[in-house]
Amino acid sequence: MDAQILESNQIKHFKEFLGTYSKFIETCFLDCTTCSEHCLQKYLKMIQQISMRFQEYHIQQNEALGAKTGLLGQP
Amino acid sequence: MTSACHRKCVPPHYKEAELSKGESVCLDRCVSKYLDIHERMGKKLTELSMQDEELMKRVQQSAGPV
Secondary structure (H helix, E strand, C coil): CCHHHHHHHHHHHHHHHHHHHHHHHHHHHHCCCCCHHHHHHHHHHHHHHHHHHHHHHHHHHHHHHHHHHHHHHCC | CHHHHHHCCCCCCEEECCCCCHHHHHHHHHHHHHHHHHHHHHHHHHHHHHHHHCCCCHHHHHCCCC
């Protein structure tokens, strides 16, 4: 059962990745004639940065939540 | 979020393969604002749906047993 859940999560992630990927290919195709390599690299760096900030945010949220429940858990 | 911040922060020039400092700062701010709004809207929606639920309960109670 766990394996199935893992697999469906992986499939979801992959679908999301494909979606993002094809969107940016389309953007670079529409915006660019000779600059497509720059476009690609820029996009990849952008996605990397956004993912980092997103993860940082969630780590912060989890820590805050943990601190709150920790306080509540104490008698 | 990715496509929204891309549209707002990265002009389609692509002269360089690197993100400029300005673009980088813009992306950080964009992500932060997006997540903030996401959270606030989520809370507001929860609040509104709870209010709705309360209202429904009251209506059902005042209607009395059928």
